[in-house]
Structures are given as C-alpha cells and as structure tokens.
Amino acid sequence: MQPFDPSRTWDVLVLGGGNAALCAAITARAAGASVLLVESAPIAFRGGNSRHTRNMRTMHDAPLGPLTDAYPEEEYWQDLVKVTGGLTDERLARMAIRETERHVPWMIAHGVRFQAPLGGTLHLARTNAFFLGGGKALVNAYYAAAQALGVAVSYETEVVDIALDDGRFASATVARAGERHAIRAKAAVVAAGGFESNLAWLREAWGPPADNFIVRGTPYNMGVVLKLLLAKGARAVSDPTQGHCVAIDARSPRYDGGIVTRVDAVSLGIVVNREARRFYDEGEDFWPKRYAIWGRLVAAQPEQIGYSIIDAKSMGRFMPPVFPPVKAASIHELADALGLDAEALERTIAGFNAAVRPGTFDHTKLDDCRTEGLSPPKTHWARRIDTPPYYAYPLRPGITFTYLGVAIDERSRMLMQEGSPAANVYAAGEIMAGNILGKGYLAGIGMAIGTTFGRIAGAEAARHALA
Amino acid sequence: MRSPEAPSLEGLVAEAQRVLAICNACRYCEGYCAVFPALERRLSFSEGDIHYLASLCHNCGSCLYACQYAPPHEFRLDFPRVMAEVRGATYRKYTWPGAFSGLFGRNGLAVGLAIIAALVLAFAFIAAYAGPERFVSAWSDAQGSFHALLPHDVMTGIFGIVFVAAVALLGVGFARFWRDMGEKGGELAAASAAEAAHDAFTLKYLDGGGIGCTYPDARPSYARRRFHHLTFYGFLLCFAATCVATIYYYGFGWKAPYPYLSLPVILGTLGGIGLLIGPPGLLWLKARRDPELADPRQGGMDVAFLVLLFLTGVTGLGLLAWRETAAMGTLLAIHLAMVLALFATMPYGKFVHAVYRFAALARFHLERRRPLDHTAE
C-alpha cells in the first residue's frame, strides 16, 4: 500500500501510534474501513507512553482473567471521585469504567496476554489486570494484529498540520524523511498523546521549575496535534499544569526512564529538601496511594529536589530502585555526600527522632508509629533514623503525562468551542484524558481511558467514513 | 575458524549486575519464565546468583521483545544475550578438569576432531581386531549380528568406560556449580529434584508463559519446544534401546540381532527418527534466529552438538536398514564412532547445558519454598 499516494483518500486516518491509536485502528479496520496509522516515532520506540505501562484498571463483578474477587463499577467510580476531587465528567468516566470489563476478552483476541501479579504488585491483583511482558509486549501484539488486519502503518511520520475547517477534517500534513505529504481521509482519530515531552510548553505552564522536570515516558509526545486542534477551535479540557507527576530518582535519564526510576523508600523514612528540612508527611497513606502527589511536592521545593533518607532498618523493605542509594556511616557524612548542610540535616533528624512515639511498626497497614509535636508530622511508619549505614535517594519531579486536552462527547467525537461535535474528528487516549482526569490519578486508568475511547473512536470513525 | 575471544568473567558479571538491577526494579517480565521470580527474591546479585539465573534462562527472547529498554534505548538492555554470554562462562568455569575449558571456545573444531579421531579409532580397532576383510564379509555369516566384528564384551567395555567417565566428569561440574550457587550437597531434596525433572522433561518454561516462545523470531511459537522434545526424547530412546539390549544380553542371554518388532529395535528406531528430525529442526530455527538474542561465540558449539546428534541418529538407522548387507561392517564402524564421539565430547560441549539447567531448576524449586529474607514489596 502507498501511504502517501496523493490521489488516495483513506477512510480513517489515525494520528498517533500508542494504545489508543492502535485500539482505534484495529476497530476501524475490522469494521471494514481502510486505515492509515501515522506514528512519529521510529519502529524501535513506537507505542508512546503505552510502551511503558504494565496494567489496566478493570472493573469486574466476579473473578475475570487474571483479576481476583470483584471490583464493581461503583467502587471504581468512588475511587476516581476521591482522587479527582470530583473534577471528572461522570458520564464519560462511567463509560470508561464499564467498558473495561469487555476489554479483557477483546485484548486477548488481539494478542495481548495477561498475567497474575507476582512480587511487589500483589496489592493490585484485584483492581488491575497486568500485561504479560508489560506495555511493549501489548503494543507489539497490537501492531501485529493491526497489520494482519490490513491497517497501513507509517513510522517516523510526524503530523505537522491539520486541515480542519468548521469542525470538518479534510487532511493532515505529515513530515517524513524531510518531505511533507498531505494525507486525505474521510475521518480522523486523534490519539497523539499529551504534551509531556515538550519541555518548552512545560516551562510555559510551570515556569522555570519545569527545567528540572524529568519526562518519564516517550520523547515523542510533543503536543503538536493537541496544539493544532486547540488553535483550530477545539474545546479544551483541564489545564496545562494538571497531569500525573511523581517523585523519581534525580539521576534518571531526561526521557524514557520509565518505571525503573521510581523510588519507593519515601514512606519508610523522611524526605528533606535542599535546606535539609522536611516538608510533608511521608507517612500520610500507603505509598501507592501517595506517590502521585510527591512529584508536585518536590516541584514546589527550591531547585525542585528532595532526598529520601532511610536507615539500615528499612533497607530491603521496598522495591529495589534501579540506582544505588548514596550510603554513609553517619548523618554528617551522608549530608556531605549529598551536598547538604550537615548541621542542618543532623538537626532535622535529631528533631524527628525525638518526636517519634513508640509503636508497633507494620508497613502493611496504617500502623501506630507516628511523631508528636512535629511539623509537618509523620503519621505512620515513623521510626527513628538511628541505625547506620544511612541511605539516601535524590528525588526530582517526573512527569508521566499531561491532562490538557480536547473535550469529547460519549461517541468520542471531539467538541468544538461552541459545544457542537466536530463532523469527523474523534479523540482517544491522553489527548482527551482530561475529560475524566481533571486532576489526580488512579493507577491503571490511563490504559482504561485509551482502550475505551480508542475502540469507540475507531468504530465511530469507520461508521462515519463508510456511511 | 577461531571464535572471537570470550568476554572476561568480571566484565560479564558487572554487565549482568547492571542489567539485573534494572530488571529487578521493573519486573514486567516476571510472567515469562523462572528467571524473573528467582531474581525478584534478591536485592543484589553475586557471581553465583548470576550463573544460576543464566542457567534458568533458555534464551527464548520474549523478554527482549517486551523490553522498553532494549537497544537502541540508552540502557541497552538485552537480557537474553547477557544470559547467553554468562552461560558460556558457566560452561568454561565449571568444566573439569579446568584445563579443558578451552574446548568450549573452539567447540566446532574440537567436536570435528573428536569425530575424526573416533572414526580412525573405530576402523583401526575393528581392522586390527577382526581383520580388515571382515568389514565387507562379516555380514554374511553374522546374520545381522554386529558381534561378528566386535565381541559384545569388548563393545560394552569400551562404551561403558567412556560413558561412565563422561557422567563422572559432568557430575563434577554439577557439584561445583551447586556449591557455588550457595547450596549444600545434601539439599538437593527429592522433591525439588523431581520438580526440576518434571520441568526438564516437559520443557515447562519453553512456552513463553502460555503462548509459545518468541523463537526464532518475535512471533510466539511452539516450534522450538517440539524440535527440542524430538531431540531430547530421541536421544533418551536411543540410550534406552542400548540399555535394554545390554540387559537382554547379560540378563537373559538373548543375543542380537533383535527382530524388528523387539523392544530395543523399536526404541532405537523411534529414537533415531527423533534425532533425524529434532536436531535439523533446531538447526533450521537457529539459522533463522534473531542475532540480537544469541552469543555468536557459541554458535559453533550449538551446531557441533546438533550435527553430532543427527549423525548418531542417521548412522544408527542406516545400520538397522542395511545390517544384512555388505555395508554392515562399514556402517557399524561409522555408527560406533559417532556414539563414541558423542559420549567423549559430552562433558565439553553443548550437552552440559542439560546438567546446569537441571541444577538451576532444582535450586529454583528448593528456593521457592523458602521464606524471603527480606520484604521487598
């Protein structure tokens, strides 16, 4: 097939090459539409952030595939309300939630494999379905399924312009190997991610602190498509400062460090900033429920850096991080190694140790080990930091993905500013996740949103094109 | 042709430690095989751990295709390749006597020379023992019996000695490997040995977590498991045929040739067919193999072993087919030479993978029962 044949009009053009794009392309092709998918990354890095994922939060009323017990719609919904503080579109959110149950067999039919979680993630066995081999295996399976169905795929093909007049898509201009091509299609599915890879745009939104952000996933989600759509009259949802931002190891690569850069030691010790001062309750809740707020917390500190400090008692009680800890025989030496004011760190730790009340340490529940008379307090798992060697992990904000996006309706149609749907543009994945995630995050909902609206967008786009 | 120098053991251990630390923080591949659950039990990796994990890996490739850090990512994570290189080092390190470890480096050459030596030996021995003219004449008065050329006791004696020596040498390798994994001799409990045997006999882990291995390429397939089964059971059936024949002879005084429908002949024929299909199948897959996954230095060793197995099977079947013709004497000499070369090279070729893999699987089952000494969550 000639993807750039100028005389050709495709039924459906899919912009992007991650989970949402692939779900849309497979669905549209299976419905009989001719489909071209354009992915800006080369084949080795195809699949955007989806390549880095490992599970999908999935509702189920009875054990389903790898999922134990039940996770009913209502509980899922309440979990979402909690993390977003109600900043969510209930209709779309419930759609995403309900559909997940149907996704599991569909995904299996398209080559995705699931596994029962083993070490480290057992607490998610009820709510999250894990992909065997992780997101790259899923992406590989989907590309194979899409190509077997006859979806045309063009890598290293970046969308640089879109002809969208009055909410009607006519063509997209792509750049490939230094050349530009216009691709015409009867319908378009936009699934090109957020703008998290775009450091300049992040700086616009966050100011200078963004210079110290690390991008956890793909370098290819530059937000080009999002920016074009917003400029051409699409209605925006959420805002540019909202997104998923966690604290990760400061030594991570600028892009694409993925899952291994996370540091799970925070709730076991204390976290200090450049001034060797604590700034938040490290034991507020279980780490998996709290890790998503620490990106913002660290981002608010001077120079956007923090240090998670533990002692020998805590070593080995958390998932081993990829970078070795900074290790020292005394707090003074640790401060020196980290470039912190040693007296200040000693004072902070002495103050913390003095405030620790006796209790029975149990990291598997919200235990009674806490501080008294300390500000900020540490409300659980507070144990004195007194057993050498001492260890530290430097932390920086790691951006996972951004929530600024285009508004959609329940048929995945992109909405224009005045509220009417675009005639033939459908949106799926990160680019519309802000409809459901006004703020906050629920582990595994990114893939739920992408799969649900990817499949809907693909079906609707094909229906429109073939009508 | 001399293979490129093997990487230094220290370099390999350091690279394996780097890679294992990444995998241990990631764990996305934990559903594929035994390697990942075993590595997740650890926070750091000693050299012994690395040999152990490498022998738990059967180089299926699934974890490379699934890896978001695979080259060209800056982490350059190629887990199957690193494990394959470590296995090469394992073979060299644990082989006994150590002076022979160089044989793994030029294994194709070593096995080739062993075959030639065995051929010379077989022909010379038979010629000296029975007389050169007997190669073509013995068949007429032998009525299908090979012992007109080589008396039974002589044959059993030679092969018995070579076989026992090979097993003993392999046993030394096993014991050294077992000790370095940090296990005590007595700990190879019956239960874990039985589970390891089950895994080995069923090739449990050659299923890629239920979809087939990504071998020879990214598409999951059971081809490798099937060809390996043919090879492995072919080998075992041939071995069983020989054992049954020996028991017949010494236990019951029943003399060869055994009829076509006797147990030794049926076992041998089935085994021979397995060796006729299995090794070429594995070679064919290997030729189409993704080069990213393999350690190119070990190509010669893999090929040499498969070729020798194939030749053993072919010559055995040939001997059976033409045992009552003038070709019998020559065919017998060739077949015996192949078997001799196979036994003699067993401790110094690809066969050793069976020993270390079995040890690693037994260790895996032993360890599985132990509580974790840390609570990595």
Ligand SMILES: Cc1cc2nc3c(=O)[nH]c(=O)nc-3n(C[C@H](O)[C@H](O)[C@H](O)COP(=O)(O)OP(=O)(O)OC[C@H]3O[C@@H](n4cnc5c(N)ncnc54)[C@H](O)[C@@H]3O)c2cc1C
């Ligand atoms: C480290 C990490 C771990 C995660 N783990 C999970 C998890 O376990 N579960 C979960 O639910 N979510 C997880 N997420 C979030 C999840 O990755 C996203 O929510 C989801 O993958 C979004 O899918 P998508 O298809 O919208 O975007 P992506 O998968 O990012 O795909 C966007 C695609 O668009 C392409 N593209 C961008 N711009 C252009 C252009 N101009 N022209 C052409 N193509 C373009 C990109 O190359 C990419 O292929 C994780 C994210 C990260 C970074």
Ligand code: SF4
């Ligand atoms: S091979 Fe790659 S994806 Fe698999 S566990 Fe290791 S780092 Fe993770």
Ligand code: SF4
């Ligand atoms: S190559 Fe296959 S057997 Fe080896 S570690 Fe990877 S998944 Fe396991």
